[in-house]
Amino acid sequence: SFRKHGVVPLATYRRIYKKGDIVDIKGMGTVQKGTPHKCCGKTVRVYSGTQHAVGIVVNKLRARFLPREL
Numbered sequence: 001s002f003r004k005h006g007v008v009p010l011a012t013y014r015r016i017y018k019k020g021d022i023v024d025i026k027g028m029g030t031v032q033k034g035t036p037h038k039c040c041g042k043t044v045r046v047y048s049g050t051q052h053a054v055g056i057v058v059n060k061l062r063a064r065f066l067p068r069e070l
Contacts, residue, residue: 019048020045023045027040
């Protein structure tokens, strides 16, 4: 529907994540800057949260799982 296009609602940015939450990483088509192209589509765990950013642990898979903090 056309009401889903255009401006991103503020509730998207004001969502509160706590330590230990499990979240999915998704990119938005309306905002191309800062798109998480390396880890898009992964499910990650939050290890820290501040007013401006959220720290996450991503399991990068090559030969084995490598927990990586971003």
